[in-house]
Amino acid sequence: MQGNSSFQATRWTLVQRVKEANAADAQEALNVLCSMYWRPLYAFARGYGRSMEDAEDVVQGFLAKGIEKALFSAADQEKGKMRTFLLTAFKRYLRDEHVKSVALKRGDGKVDTTDIAAEEERWADSKAVDPTVxxxxxxxxxxxxxxxxxxxxxxxxxxxxxxxxxxxxxxxxxxxxxxxxxxxxxxxxxxxxxxxxxxxxxxxxxxxxxxxxxxxxxxxxxxxxxxxxxxxxxx
Structure with a gap:
């Protein structure tokens, strides 16, 4: 691997560094990726109806979990756009967090699928701009x-x-x-x-x-x- 002097902030190059570089280069690449894509994720969360504070929290949580679970290690140029990969992963994270939230509110650790459907319908009926846009x-x-x-x-x-x-x-x-x-x-x-x-x-x-x-x-x-x-x- 080349040294940091030739470190280029290009997407798939960074992903490859996360997967293959030594620990220091991999961490630097991961930091750049997270910094680079924070804004689109925040825009999606806000468009989905989250408050400013909640949007910040959920994006930070997603990225932190993504780092822990090697999020970008699952990205693969052969499988399609990184934009699609990242948004799909974030949507899944939002859904999982909603499931946990509903379970906590119910107090029994179980989630009724109608609760999830109601939440999705709520935002589908929202007059806000499509969060994907x-x-x-x-x-x-x-x-x-x-x-x-x-x-x-x-x-x-x-x-x-x-x-x-x-x-x-x-x-x-x-x-x-x-x-x-x-x-x-x-x-x-x-x-x-x-x-x-x-x-x-x-x-x-x-x-x-x-x-x-x-x-x-x-x-x-x-x-x-x-x-x-x-x-x-x-x-």
Whole structure:
């Protein structure tokens, strides 16, 4: 295994480190995964009707139990998207916690399945946004943020941090200056700025796609997943 200096926060790479690395690297990978996916899980719990405090508690409980039970060791790129794997595991955890809660309230350690059905129907009838949508939106944001971080690091490694900072707004259509003003400030030609924007967008697209490949199963369509995530962010 390589040292921490080459530690990359890509999804399946991190999962493999959890499974195969030495104890220190495995723990670091696990910490990154938990930190990375806390927000989507929290969004799902909130969308499911949990209070802020309860949502925080249930996510922390899930991740703690997941660490204890080697949650990510069960993730497998050959079996599909990590997004689906994680949400399925979290839903199962929420259901199990509800079962325990009902059992405690009854005081006899037994759970009537109608209690569970009533709970599920309660949230199915809720007017709140589908909690899965909230989860997927937070997931999409994390993927985009990760791609941008990798892009920024790439430009920094090439000694082009000033160029990146000047043009980064073009990725979202939020440039604070026009092209000519940027050219004047950077002391380059207008055409150089236009080419720079084109290259920046192209490289961002490549890195975004690479990030998505790191979250889907083998043989799955990265472009289809990309369209889905972009679409859900646009809603």
């Amino acid at each position: 909230g989860f997927d939106k937070r997931w999409a944001i994390i993927v985009v943020e990760s791609a941008r971080e990798q892009l920024e690091k790439k430009y920094a490694s090439e000694g082009k941090s000033d160029l990146y900072e000047a043009l980064a707004g073009s990725l979202t259509g939020e440039l604070e200056e026009d092209y000519q003003s940027i050219a004047d400030r950077l002391e380059v030609s207008l055409s150089a700025v236009k080419v720079g924007v084109h290259r920046l967008r192209k490289r961002f697209g490549e890195m975004l796609r690479a990030e998505i490949v790191e979250t889907i199963g083998e043989g799955e369509d990265a472009d289809q997943e990309l369209r889905y995530l972009i679409g859900i962010l646009s809603d």
